[in-house]
Every structure is written in structure tokens, then in C-alpha cells.
Amino acid sequence: MRIALLGYGKMGKIIERVAEERGHSIALKVDSKTTTLDFSQTDVAIDFSLPTTAVKNIKAALDHNIPVISGTTGWLSHYDDIVTYCKSKKGAFLYASNFSLGVNIFFEVNRVLASLIANYPDYELNIEEIHHTQKLDAPSGTAISLAEDIIKNSNYKNWTLDEADSNNIKIKAKRIVDVPGTHIINYNSDVDSIEIKHTAHNREGFALGAVIAAEWIADKKGVFNMKDVLNIG
Template identity: 65%
Template sequence: MKIALLGYGKMGKTIEQIALKRGHDIVLKIDKGDTNYDITQADVAIDFSIPNVAFNNISNCLNNGVPVISGTTGWLDDFDNAVNLCNEKKGAFIYASNYSLGVNIFFELNKTLAKMMTNLKQYNVSMEEIHHTQKLDAPSGTAISLANDIISNNANYNDWKLEEAGENIIPIAAKRIEDVPGTHTITYESEVDTITIDHVAHNRQGFALGAVIAAEWIVGKTGVFTMKDVLNIG
């Protein structure tokens, strides 16, 4: 399979290593500011770029019939436009805030726990995410996905806020510490006890492997998908 890497930072380089080990070819490595390239060389594109270029990367792929996997966060104001373009062009597109298998299982645990806690109003939920100092957006896309899943499955909450608590609000604390790949913690606390679930990434390998697996899966398909489709979970 011929893969285009849109974004060639630490994650792009890790994806490259895993893709090569799995027998794929990297035909494009596009970094910041690169615009003069032929995306049609690729069977599939994997976008781990930066927020202000992600939608252009995705649009370029869809306009040229190239399936695209995006793990860039911070661009989701244009997500509906990407979905509409994918449907219009009969393309193939996956966006995930996190491609790790473990995190996607964690997403499902989070939804289940949120449903269970709906009638236990004595518990207040809060979240914390920790990432490396190079991460540009806060809170993380994974934290936003987790918060939105709580809101969808627990009638006691209708919004989340960064570093801000309030009635019906999920407060999210975002910390940036050097060399932390990603930690997400969800806490339900009452006067008598605390329930906590968390996911701790040890390195970038899990994120990168999931992205390559998603790229392998999407080739030949048409539509907008999620990692639940790829992994057949939930």
C-alpha cells in the first residue's frame, strides 16, 4: 500500500516506522508549508498535521479520490464540511481524536460508566489530561471526545469547560509536561468515596499503529467512518 504522510513530526515519523514494518511504502512526506505535491500518488493518506492546515489536507485528498485518515485535533469547526465533502465526492474518511486501541476501549468504558452514574447525583465528575509540551491544543481532542460522550450519556451534564467548574459543567484540567505521550483521567467524587478510570499511554506506538490499521481498513471503502467501525467495538 502506498501511503502519504501529511505531517512529518514525531507522530508522522512513528507512523512511518510502523508502516514500513508492515510492508507499506511511504510515497509522500509532507511537512509544514509544503503545498506542491501530487496526492494521487498515494493509495491512502494519513494526516497528523496542525490545526490550521488539516482541513485543507483532508479536502485535497477527498477532491482527488484518496481515502484519508486524520488524527489532527483542533480543526473540528470544519468537521461537518469535511463530512459533506466526503459524501459529495463519494470518498472515504476517518477522523479520530485518538487511534489507540486502548483509548477506544476506554471511550466505551467511559460511556458505560456515565450511564451508570446518571441517577447518582451525589457524584460530581471531573477530568484531567496530561500531554507533552509540544501539544498545541488544550484540552486534548481525546478529552473533548470523552467529555462529549459523558454529556451524551449522563443527563446531569450539558457542557464542559477548560479549568472551570459549575453546575451541569464538566471541568477539564489540562497539564503540559515534557515527554508525556498522553494521560486521561475521569473522576466521579462524592462526600464518601471516589471512582476513577484512566488511560495512560506509555509511548506513541499505540496511536501510530491504530492509524496504520485504520488506513489499511479504509482502502476500497466509501463513507465516513470511526475507529469503532475499524475495530468493530461498541
């Protein structure tokens, strides 16, 4: 499989190594200096670019009938537009806030816990996420996904950043040097606490998940997510 890397920063370089270890080749590397996107020798695109360039890069790949895997966060106000664009092009697109196989299992545990505890209002909920200092967006896309899944399975209405509110989920975002990603869900009451936590030890898991998703989507049409790739639910 010939891969276009839309974004060639730290994640792009790790994806390159993981992809080559799995027998694939990198046909195109796109960074801030790239002016022309040539997809002629490409089978699939993996986007880990910037929020300001993700939409343009994704649409360019779809214009050339190239399936796109996107892990860029911070651009999701345009997500519905990309979905519509993908369908109009009869293309293939998959977005995930986190490609780690462990995190996607963690998502499922989070949904189940939220539904179980929804009828017990004595528990106060907060989400804490910790990432490296180079991460541009806060809260993380993963934390937002966790919050949105809780909202769908509970009485919470929305999420807020660093502000306590009985109707909304408080997300605490921390930035510490060289932390790949930690996400903690806390339910606290006067008598006990329930906590679930996922800790990434490095970025290899994110890269591997993205490459696996690219392998999966290569011959498909439509809009997908990691639940489709992992056949969860």
C-alpha cells in the same frame, strides 16, 4: 499500500516506521515546506498535520479520490464541512481524536460508567488530561471526546476548561515534558470515589492504530470512526 503522510513531524515519523514494519511504503511526505501535493502514487492518506492546514490537506486528498485518516485536532469546527465534502466526492474519511486501540476501549468503558452513575447526583465529575509541552491544543481532542460521550449519557450540559460548574464537566489540562498522553475520569462523593484512567507509555500505540485504520479504509466509501474499524458496538 502506498501512504501519503500529511504532516511529517514526530507522529509522522513514527507512523512511517510502523507502516514500513507492516509492509507498506511512504509515497508522499507533506510538511510545512511542501508546496505541491502529488497523490498519483498514493493509495491512502494519513493526516497528522496542523489545525491550520488539516482542512486543506484533507480536501486535497479527497479531490484525488484518496481515502483519508485524520488524527489532527483543533480544526473540528470544520468537521461537518469535511463530512459534506467527502460525501460530495463519494470519498472515504475517518477522523479519530485518538487512534490508540486501548483508548478506544477506554471510550467504551467511559460511556458505560457515565450511564450507570447518571442517576446518582452526589458524585462530582472532572476530567484530567496530561500531555507533552509541544501539544498545541487544550483540552486534548481525546478529553473532549470523553466529555461529549459523558454528556450524551448523563445530565451534564457541556464541558468547561478549568472551571467548576454543577451543570458542566470540568476538564483540567496539564502540559508536562515528554508525557505521551494520560486521561483520568474522576467521580467523587463524600463517601467514596470512582476513577478510570488510561496512560499511554509512548506514541507507538497512536501510530499503530492510525496504520490499522488506513488498512481498513482502503477499499471503502463513506465517513467512519474507530468504532467501525474495531467493530465496537
